[in-house]
Amino acid sequence: MTDTVSKARFDEKFEPGQADPRWQSAWEKARTFEADSNSDKPKSFVLEMFPYPSGRIHMGHVRNYTMGDVLARYKKMRGFEVLHPMGWDAFGMPAENAAMEQGVHPGGWTRQNIEAMKAQLKRIGFALDWSRELATCEPEYYGHEQSLFIDLYEAGLVYRRQATVNWDPVDMTVLANEQVIDGKGWRSGAEVEKRKLDQWFLKITDFADDLLDGLGPLDGWPDKVRLMQENWIGKSTGLEFSFDVSNGGKLPVYSTRPDTIYGASFVAVAADHPIAQELAETDPKARAFCDDCKRGGTTAAEIEAGEKKGFQTQLTARHPFTGEALPVFIANFVLMDYGTGAVMGVPGHDQRDFEFATKYDLPILRVVAGDPADADKPFGNEAEAGDGVIVNSDMLNGMSVEDAKAKVIGRAEAEAWGNGTTVWRLRDWGVSRQRYWGTPIPFIHCDECGVVPVPKDQLPVVLPEDVDFKQPGNPLLRHSTWKHTSCPKCGADAQRETDTLDTFVDSSWYFLRFASQPSDRPFDPEEVAKWLPVEQYIGGIEHAILHLLYARFWTRALKHIGQIDFAEPFASLFTQGMVTHELYSRRDDDDGRQTYFTPAEVNRSGEAATLKTDGQPVDIGRVVKMSKSKKNVVDPDAILAEFGADSARWFMLSDSPPERDLPWSVAGIEGCHRFVQRVWRLCGAVDVDASGENKDLARKTHQTIAAVAQDIEALSFNKAVARLYELTAAAEKAAPSTSRNHAIVTLLQLVSPMIPHLAEEAWDLLAPALGHSGLIADAPWPAVDEALLVEDEVTIAIQHMGKLRDTVTAPKGADKETLEALALSSEKVQRSIDGKEIRKVIVVPDRLVNIVA
């Protein structure tokens, strides 16, 4: 190093407190990360799921955005024009909760949070294009959403119908599922009722087939997510037919297992099925049962996990084949929303039916067996839902499940008492929310004209600012003037819709708005065509179904009405794991309750942990997802202040594979900080006077360039990190040479997407000595010398009966005979063979020799 000033700087510690803001403002000033729509480079749209502005960035965000950031910076180095934007999923319940609890306005609270979180994100040095920032709670965003909603309405994809909500009779308000705890309202503690309201729906079921078919080609998505969506859409083919009921009526049922029709021993209908409702009017007991079913939450999990209960009516249904009279029940586990709201109960081959039949002592018949000889085999403790051969079923005996299904459907159709039909588990998307802090649904209710869309030139329908949350219920509903308006059609007095849209609507098109933000329309189709689809989308696995399915639907719906020309918004998807931390707690002696402590309140050393305030031990619990309620959270700001952005970023990428959980630890971040300083010191070892080459180090350097590129493209950051540690160690150990200088500056380029502040600082200091200029963020990815990737020698494992006995080195590409001879000449191997007859020798070139003896 000829420049002694720079050399001296590397002898001092790297100071993130000074370097981080310096380079952050350098990037901002140079507009380094602003995407240029007019660029002729190939484009790359890297997107992480935008955050809800809860107030503070948490470690999960840091992890999510660091991954996207590394990819975005890497893509830029590889010559792509990168779009990497950020916005705010800014509508939602927490703002209303804050309003109720702290008396602040949801808007003020949200906007303040956005400012605070934006500042936090900037301190981490993310390569974001802030010029495209958006917040869904601003009329400049949701006004366009209203316009799109009206477009979908006019295309016939929006409709209204009655649907059930959780109603809190004390707070007089609709509750979200998470606000219902053990069937009671979270604030009032009152028993929650199911109540029907007129609500808005989107016809996602129109696209069920297309959403399903679209999954196949989405090979950039994890198989598990595609499978989850497939199961969620839940296409099934089965038989719909009607039972003749003893009261002279018909009862349509749907079954996915018509092959088991001979095993039917009862029929069950949902509590809100017309038959049940009719009965409830005359029979007080039936009514009591139906009312009982209305209590408790509306979630599928509660209904299906709960006890199977039924009420036996006096009705019977005639079996279409045997003519037997089957009892008709009202049952709490039958869903009105699926199929016809009525099922034939086959206890032997459906677990829910099995539990129900056991409870009500109904016959459990075997109609499927593993083997025809097992036709009379008794059942164990559960139903047998698997494959097998049909038994005890007259004309179906001996058939496979598949064939029997076809035969029953064929016969039903031929005899005209039933039809083979396709049924979907997917239901239409209910988007009505009886809340203030959301996008107002842009419709007007007129006594004369009915439901009328707000004319587009009157959009946006803006939320009123003057609302209070002192009373329960929807502030829009009781606002003195807001909802009163006139009908756009006839001019008569009319009322605004007071429901707002589900926030999943906001997140179903924000990626389009990032491409361009015209004020007169939701997006510019040309810009959207240029940037979309998103090359890489990154977010939590918890969004595997709802958000991702809704966004896929919305994109299809916009294509359907001709506004865009593609159906899939996200070419590749990556679902990252959570950030976890161990729990610190004490059990309270008096009431046995657990009191939790934050990691900041605890001194952690070795196996023990003590509370800072009293020095007494606390219990160390399991490692679980960071959550406010368990207090096992670490504040990113505190970490940035102590270690700087680069150490935090490096930690997020190290060790744990990105799709798995990442356990936070102080020791871990300290280790990362040491590495950052190590790279800094190593940069001081650049010596422009050095001469001579080091082939091993040069090979290692080029192998690392290739491997790290591969790892980043696969988002295997932990593997890239391991490679970079190896190159660092190799460069440290090597004597000065031109190869070493090259190794160090290459290392700097390779780590620059991960620890960009240090990389810029060192790059800048090395500039006079090495002759480069500009920002490292603008520098290209180093070139690989392919010739240097190949090793001359390889280590061959020698096994006897599959067990390792020795290793030898051999020239790469040695032939089988050479390797076999080499293996047999090994003393250790001979000792192991011990004179036994060699029956076979397996040789895997450049790998191993296995002697079977």
Place this chain on the structure above:
RNA sequence: GCGGGUGUGGCGGAAUGGUAGACGCCGGGGACUUAAAAUCCCCUGAUCCUAUAGAUCGUGCGAGUUCGAGUCUCGCCACCCGCACCA
């Protein structure tokens, strides 16, 4: 309950069916120092052992396929995520 996933040293993890434990953390030993911090070097799966050598066991549990299984197949167990008004 249904659907999806995960399981490898003290810890996080690596490993196209081919040398299990790369890399990092923790821990132990040493160097440097008046001392400490920082830094550097060495060791670090378990058991046995005649101990620089060698042997056996070992990837949640139980079977199986294979010359060879962390990896493939079947059956279990534990934990995590989602279940339509949390985002």
